[in-house]
Amino acid sequence: MEYQNRPYFHVARASQLTGKDRVIYKLFEILPGFLSWASVILAVVLSFFIPVYVALFIIVFDLFWLFKTVYLSIHLRHNWKRMRYNMKLDWSKMLEKMRYDHIVHLVLLPFYSESFEVIEQSIKSLLSSKYDKKKMAVVVASEERAGPMAAEIANRIKEKYGEQFGYFITTVHPKDLPDEAPGKGSNISYAAEQARIHILDKHKIRYEDVIVSAFDMDTLVYPQYFLCLTWYFLTTPNPYKVSFQPVPLYNNNIWQAPAFSRVVAMSSTFWQMIQQERPERLATFSSHAVCFRNLYEIGYWQKNMVSEDSRIFWNLFLAHDGDYSVVPISYPVSMDANLAPTFWQTMRNVYKQHRRWTWGVENVPYILFGFVKNKKISLEKKIRLAFVQLEGFWSLATNPLLIFFCGWLPIIVGGRAFNSTVLSRSLPMITRDLMILSMCGLILSAFVCMTLLPPLPPGYGRRHQFAMILQWVLVPISIILFGALPGLESQTRLMFSKYLGFWVTPKFRKESEVHVG
């Protein structure tokens, strides 16, 4: 592993490089946005000049979309079955014949402005988990820039709950450190290093025996999460060549969130579930787990960029010369769906959150640059992964726009010659029918959604359950508003070096107690 020693290993943007490297990196920053904009603009412009070909393209593309939907639905269904199976399993029985008392779970809980109550819920869920708490180390990581109140909250938590865990420390990430960008990455990297000094080294715990779970402060674990994770760690052929990815549910406040927020949250869950069945395409996302040794060897998460959750995977992938992957554990953790005091605030927050998630496109130049520089990764792997990444971001930003707008654009601008053809009449009918067939997949989505929901809170009745089914008609709008548009914005920002900073999703719950699982 020598790649991590290279000066550009933790590069975040083109301006941090010089010479030819800078040019190459900048070209890769431009590439995703260029592909997306070129597709959209070309579709619009060509509708004026060759509407027949655009119309035929849209019809074929809609057919492709239908098949893709069916293909991905198969994955969704399989992972749904696997997840339910894993949730029913008694993991302590699975671990019966294994030795795991040496495994320590280090849980990093970074926060910025979350309230005592939110943090307390997360701690309580850790306490409810069926893993020996004396084999758990918790780090509540606050930010100095959040003010003294944040550190005070962390200390109150430690006072109230610290003794119940094997190890418990609080950290205060100093502000304005050089070469750092404010955000989760810099905070948890600092927290991990403090944990190494004050927990691991102090108590002579081997780095190889420590599994780090990098959570958000609103992450609530299901009772057998750590047992399940331990099992996967112990049964994976080489746990030092993998990260572990649970399925993110957004169940903490799902019943209180407005319909748009729920649809977007569940859609994100479904996408992760689908990816769990395609582990060769999987990168870490949001709450994930990785062996401490892996982290330590590469200097923890990057501190100078936003999407540290996925970037850590690519850091490890390149450091291990392509011999690194993600193990999907198909077991959930629960987080908050976006909820704000008013509907419009919620909508704004959902957009911003998805813009931050689609800002994962900042990994594309890093990956492609790494592929250029790391000669030890096979060409086949480079081409395949480059295609997966580029296609993924391209389809996110453009497919909804192409499908829902270009279906009628040739009719509007194609001119009289086109409008007198059978094709101009067939286009809306065929695209409508194909989309209706594609939407049938929403029935599966609604069904899967209902089975993953937490119990109805008091005061919530059949009306709310019905709304959970009906909400799926919002998918065509949400996929554009909270998928394509933030995706396009992120890619455009990257093209023009208008880099996004870290945005903390405000946590707002209407109820004080949250129960999952």
Next chain:
Amino acid sequence: MKPISRGMRRIYLVVFTLLFIMLVPTLILYALGYRFASDWSIFSTGGIYIASDQSGAEIYLNNKLVSQTSYFRRGYFIQNLRRGNYFVIFAKQNFRSWSKHLDVLDQKVTEAYAFNMPNDPVIRREIPEFTKVSVATSTLTRPNAFYTDLLIDFAERNLQSESVLGLLREKDRKKVVLWQEGNKVHARWTGAEDAAPYFFCNGTCHTDVVVYESPSPIKYFDFFPNRNDLILLANDSGVYVTEIDVRPDRNIQPVYEKGGVDFIVENGNILYVKDGSRVLEVETAF
């Protein structure tokens, strides 16, 4: 329980890819208007699109009922038609029928815009000659200013000299210009020749057509409210609507059939008929 095996996913991918490849040419040919015959040969088709403003109307093709319009679907696309000539009737109870012979060409859609006037004119309101105004404890009758304005509009039109009349006798809407020569009303398309609307085309497109030759002198003509393919004209027998559409058969329907009446279209969308001293606002949207 493991993820779906890579082998299984590959099978799914291959099956779906093959299905996709097989369906693409079929879908493209279908979209272009090709259909399968009973012997599995492929033949090309065209279609007819009838636009209308009517709901609850019936559409007949070669005297066979093919569809009914509804509130949400006032037009209808008849597809899968082999090349040839078709007779279309657009009919609604208590309304005049519209009909046309239309040619269908391969992969082309022939358009038409039907219109149906009611059997009896529908009067929205009669413009009163006088209005009652309350002043203190009494009610006064005064001439209705709107009625007076309309009469002035009618009178001004008729009082103009011949040379000015020549100017007045030209109407234009959306690049379609109407003018009168004797008892004939003409229409001209003033836009790009290759952008001439379908109602100027019968096989080939003409930029100048004779819309109607009246058996009696034409008192006045104008575009039908909100349409640039229909014209209203008044002659000795009444007020009529006819279409510019050059394809047979040209439809002409009475709007207000009575000798001595006249009409005016205000603001391009309201029809007033003058019947003696009465001025009536006649419904044109159904």
